[in-house]
Amino acid sequence: MNTPRLLPWSSPEGKPCRLAGDGTGYVSRLADDMEAVQLRMGSELLGYAGQMLDDRKATTDELRFLGNRLRESLRDALRVAESRGERLPAPKGEGSAPSANGLSTHHFAEPVWFKDPEISRASR
Template identity: 65%
Template sequence: MSASPRLLPWSGPGGQPCYLVSDEDGSGYLSRMADEVEAVQLGMGTQLLGHAGELLADRKAGAGELRYLAHRLCEALRDTLRVADSRGRRLPVPADMDESDD
């Protein structure tokens, strides 16, 4: 078993975070699925960022388009922060790091 549960890139009922306790190597089906979902989320964020640059450069873009873009960017940022949180929790802690160093 892994040392700590993995935060998954999707939410459970009511928006609650989902966690996975898996094998040490993280090669199980749900771990691989979570890796794939994270890759898709990060890829979509990258594509959205490119689209955002184009839309912001267009002086004819309307308020509705910009508001829609802002909502999608918020979703992408939320996904990216969740991936970063999940991956950060799985980083090894140096042996000489004291818990009070946080």
């Protein structure tokens, strides 16, 4: 089995969610779609940030709001990068590939595990 995939959402308790499967099921496709939306929104937010920072009339509250959205977007992008980095094949002659952001996943709480229901049905 492949390394369980880090999903682009957390549990209600804030724990990272992981998916065991072959990457072709419904939950995997949903995660792919959500990652694409997160990255697209981050790109759009970056454009708005440039406009707002160029606007000398932007208020402190507006800039604080922007900063918080940029922080959220960066968190999402790093999570996507970590998830994708974990799924890269290991270089020949080495163990597993490091996470994309260079951090160990040990900084997260214990993950919540999911099994793709399509994989479960197929194995019956």
